[in-house]
Amino acid sequence: MKRIVHIEINQRLESNAPRDVVLEFVSKFAKTCKLIQGSIINSFDDPFLSEHVQTVKICEINDEAPQCLEANDVDLCYHVYTLDPYGSQLETMDGEGDKEVPFALHCILPTTEFAGLWESLVYDSAIKENLLNFVETTLLFSDSGVDMNIIKWNRVVLLHGPPGTGKTSLCKALAQKLAIRLGHRYTHGEFIEINSHSLFSKWFSESGKLVTKMFSKIQEYIENPNALVCVLIDEVESLTHARKSALAGTEPSDSIRVVNAVLTQIDQIQRYRNVLVLATSNVTGAIDTAFVDRADIKQYIGPPSPFAIYKIFLSCIEELQRTGIITSNDSLMNLKLLQLSSSESTEGTKNNLTKNSLFLLNIARKSEGLSGRSLRKIPFLAHSYYIQKQTTSLEEFLEAMEKTVLKQLQDQKFSFGGVPHKNSGCNCVG
Structure with a gap:
């Protein structure tokens, strides 16, 4: 094959x-x-x-x-x-007293806003491919008429882990990629990003009704069979807080109605083939178990390993070389070639290509504990702190990156009262 x-x-x-x-x-x-x-x-x-x-x-x-x-x-x-050029627009609905309530951001897919996002996300495991395969299987089972009462799937993905690891970015990138790959099946994609925390906290007394009304608005998009609809519930724990807390008296009873409304609406829209629910959470233990159980995939997204950090830094340096800020034409090795080269050569015979690549790998190892979001800022901060001129050499920039990483770790240590946590066995980053 x-x-x-x-x-x-x-x-x-x-x-x-x-x-x-x-x-x-x-x-x-x-x-x-x-x-x-x-x-x-x-x-x-x-x-x-x-x-x-x-x-x-x-x-x-x-x-x-x-x-x-x-x-x-x-x-x-x-x-x-073709990329839609207009980007995200605010979605509103009628709230208490006929006031307009903003509940989500909406954009047409594929969009220029998410262009290049999929490629920028680096993981140690095949999480991106697994998510694409998951959607492909849902379509195959639906097209084949598999009875959902016998074999169950809900078209719900839950990404969880600490802040700054790229959970929301991965959801956006996946929606964009699906809109491109399924262009033969759907004329376009609809991406609806619900700000669940804002909705729930601001309109608490009417939250249960608002959740139902919000999903009714979303269903208007879902009922178009030519559209692939991806619904992102960011910080899903705000809408699906564990009901056991409410029953124990530690949470108001209105939170029960909110959770029940969310679960009911997800159960209703799962019969549509053209919808995918994506959820993120920083506090997985706070999510109601009934929602967690509905998720087909529950993927932990943690801090990157040194090898993943190397690939992130490599992409940043290649971008600065493309734009001419780093003037050196010297390239850096991809990770596989670097590992092969470092195992086969001795220190005395390593050329500049190998030395610079190993230097970057050493910087990556020192960066362990920083989130994916922080890592993408390192090249900018390195230039801001230590370069401050229009162009620089590769060697000078690598030295600036090393200083910046050490400074970030030191600042983080004193700002938050502890040493940054190390990667505790997780194998994926964003």
């Missing part, structure tokens, strides 16, 4: 060419060029492609080291899409 290679074609917004025509031209182009994993092609000799195509992305080849594949050796799966 041949390997499947996905080719994502970003058609220009101003292009009016039919998608099947664009696909035909890209198909011919792909059969004559080298397919390298993760590569993004944005320059074309063909006038038609230059006029109508923004980028062609070769993706979902899981090997660490870049591979060059022949088109005849793989099955090519093409996806043509």
Whole structure:
């Protein structure tokens, strides 16, 4: 069985060419060029492609080291899409006294707002691929007419873990990726991000009714069979706080009505094939067990390992090289080649490529304990603290990054009264 290679074609917004025509031209182009994993092609000799195509992305080849594949050796799966330029809009509904209540942010997918987000998320495990496979299985079972009373699935994903590890970003990236990959099935995607904490705390006395009304608004989108609807419930513990606390008298009884309303609405919308509920939580123990039980996937997202941190830093440095802020043309090794090189060579024979790559790996090891959100800030802070000029060399920038990491860890230690926690066995990051 041949390997499947996905080719994502970003058609220009101003292009009016039919998608099947664009696909035909890209198909011919792909059969004559080298397919390298993760590569993004944005320059074309063909006038038609230059006029109508923004980028062609070769993706979902899981090997660490870049591979060059022949088109005849793989099955090519093409996806043509156009990015919506308008971004998120505030959704409101009628509240108490006919006042407008903001309850969510809404955008059309795929959107420029989430462009590149999927690629920026780095994990030690195959969590992104597993989530894509999960959705593919839900569609297969639904299309095949599998009886949900016999085999149960709810189209609910729960991502949990400490703050700053990329849970919300992963939900957005997954929704964007699904809108692209399922473009042959749906005309567009709808992404609805519920701010559950704000909704519940501000309108507490009417919260149960508002939750029901909110899902009624969402169901208007779900009832369009041509739309893939992804509903994100951020900080889901705010809406699904464990009912045992209320029964014990430690939480107001209104929280029971809220949880019951959420569970009832999720049970109602699960019969639709075109909806996916994504939830995040920083405090999993506070979530009602009935909601946790409804989640098909319960994935812990924790701090990154040093090897994942290396890949995050590598992507940041490559971006600064692309923009010319780091002027050195010297490249850094991907993780697999670095591990192979460091095991085969002695210190005296290592070249600058290997030395710089090992230096970055050493910085990554020192960064253990920082969240994914903090790690993405390190290059910016390094330039702000120690560079402060338009261009710099790779070696100078790596030294600045090392100083910045040590400073961040020291500041965190004194600011929060303790040493940053180490990665306690988790194998995925965001």
